[in-house]
Amino acid sequence: MFAKEWREFNETGELTDTLLSAVWEMNNKGYIEHKNEILPYMQKLGLLADMGEQHNKWYVPCMNKIPFPASSFTEYPASSILCYEFDVLPAGIFHRLVATCIQIPWEFFSDEDRGCIYQTVAIFVFPDLHHNIMVGMTKTDIQLQVFVTEGEVDVSTCHQIRDRIESILHNLSNTFQNNSGFHVAFKCKPAGFCDSKESAVIKESKFTRATFQCPSCPARKKHKINSSDVTKYWKQEQQKKDVDKEGKLESPAERLERTPTDKELLMVSRHIGAIFQLIGIGLEVDSATVEQIKIDYQSQGVRTQIFKILDTWRKKEGRQATVRKLLEVIKDFRGEVDFGEIERVFNP
Structure with a gap:
């Protein structure tokens, strides 16, 4: 029947x-x-x-057992490829990510009369109805790329999409098995979505110079990478020099002794994952307050919870809540967070 x-x-x-x-x-x-x-x-x-x-x-x-027809999407203008690397990627995290995106709800990009959802890739339409989101899975990472069918990809829209996807992943990885964490990386070329033969994965912390030779591609495929061309879609550009309220240049020493701004705490929260509760306790935010923040902001995602914990510390300590103190506490967990990226928030 x-x-x-x-x-x-x-x-x-x-x-x-x-x-x-x-x-x-x-x-x-x-x-x-x-x-x-x-x-x-x-x-x-x-x-x-x-x-x-x-x-x-x-x-x-x-x-779902339908293979991803990669060649159908190679001609569209697209962003670089953002990767979330897991030590071992539980397929369940990817499946739950796709299910969560459906429930946001994000509509499927369509191929004739069928939604573009495959065994290892799902393609959604962003609410602006112009940008389209590809979310895919390999054996070791989850990949994210944005494309448009005409015009250009808007950088600020990619930032919004990264924040939403990252918030979902933090929620899923923090509750999956043994708090399975991830690290951020990029593909060296915009081609090769979920295809290791077309382009290589490079950790975010490697993008410290304006241009450099790809360290991951084989000798016969070596090429130069312009860092800005890769990172601009996913990282909000920071000013090269900081100034105080009077317009004077801020020295590195002065920067360490001041209180971090909202924007800086938001950027720091992007690089803190499953151990955020321990960092909160390290900053002397009592565990009861941490638990209450988790309850109050559960629906807004882990990144918001992390920001609220950091903001609670800043308000509690006042002028004693310095960049130096924040970095000293986070440094104790450098094996579990991307400490290099957090340092760069304050030393662009």
Whole structure:
């Protein structure tokens, strides 16, 4: 009776509500009785996502077996490729990321009458209806690229997209297995989305010079990298020199002894992951306050929680909340955070 629907589910991961009900009724009628209670939990866990009323289907990411047709997207103007490297990438994090993006909700980019969602890549339309977001998975990382079908990719839009994706990933990695963390990197070329043969992955901390030779490509494919061409889509440019309120140049020593700004704390929060609670305690924000911040700002993501903890420390300590003190505490966790990038927030 459901042969066609079952084949579609087994290939695409798209599950009709009718088939879901039939399977549950066949195996355990108790599932049907509590369907309205079970499904929200399954969505919360990222096991499936509601594809919307127009589809009347559920999407189960781990069942999708459709290969990504990379050649269909190579001609569009695109950003560089941002990578989130995991020591071991649990496929579950990628599947839950896709399910979360569906529930934002972000609409799928369409290929004729079908949404562009594949085994290892999902493509969404950003709410401005101009930019499109490719999220993909390899064996070791999750990759992110933005493209447009005409015109140019807007850098500030890429910053917004990075913040949203990163907030979701922090939430997922902090609750997955043993707080599975990640590091930020870039592909050396805008080509080769989720394809290691086309371009290599380079850690974000390597982009310290204006131009340099790609350290990761083989000798026969060596090429020069312009750092700005790669990072501008994902990193907000900082001024090369800081000035105080009177317009005077700020020395490195003066910078260490002042209080960090909102913008600086936001940038620092981008590079702190699963150990943010320990950093809060290191800054002498009591554990009860940390837990309350987690509860109050749970819906706004981990990055907001981290910022609020840092802001609480700054308000509590007043003038004693210096850049030096913040760096000293974070340095104790340098094996678990990208300390080099955090230093560069204050020494661009």
